[in-house]
Amino acid sequence: MFTNRREVQIQWGDCDPADIVYYPRYFAMFDDSTSALFVAAGCSKRDLIKVYGLVGIPMVDTRAKFYMPSTYGDVISIESRIERFGRSSFEVLHKVFKGEQLALEGFETRVLVGRHPDDPSRLKSVAVPEEVKAKFMRG
Template sequence: MIVEYLLKVRWGDTDAAGIVFYPNFYKWMDEATHEYFSSIGFPTSTLYSEQQIATPLLEANCQFKSPLLFEDDVIVRSTVVEINKKVFKISHKFFKGEKMVAEGYEIRAWTSFKEKPKACPIPNEVREKMMPENAGTVKS
């Protein structure tokens, strides 16, 4: 499934030259991941409050292709590209109009925080919704 997360670049997202300061792409990837889980029916706030499950970040990477500026409208298209027993990789592609301006990914672990944090198997009902075969586009 592909989930679209829409955002507008704010003044505080930019540096002195008026270009988006790079850490904001990582912030937006994190936000897009939370939107992804909400869109497939598993909001991360509910997962944590009801099951003490979270998806901590293990690795992140982003490549910048073209700058974003104040008030640019951006679409982040997110999809799970790899899923293992306890860990998954989610891809994020940033678009300004039809032009891809950046792309990145996060690797995250399905983790129980009931006691000491410990990675645990991704439940089948979640896995089925995350699988790339279940492609479709959801706009948030």
């Protein structure tokens, strides 16, 4: 599967009083990394919404495993890739490295949604287009 890697420098505002990254900040980094993954694969989230009439790609599950802390000034690398596609969902794995060491792993499940055809005030899952899947299947 296609993998995108980006570097992030930990900022003062990312840290708690113990000078370690406050864990919710990682979830914001993961969200940015998912967007960067889609852009690098050639299909930004904005393009998906425009081309396929989606409303968005909401998160339905997320979690993380923490192995070592990061502190102000550290530069971390986040590797992101889609691990699995479902009919309308996909699972993203984020691996965060400090140097060569795995610092944490983040997991997301997201669903493509559009307006329900019978009631536009409701949302309905939308199948992941095959051409989108193909962009992520390359190595």
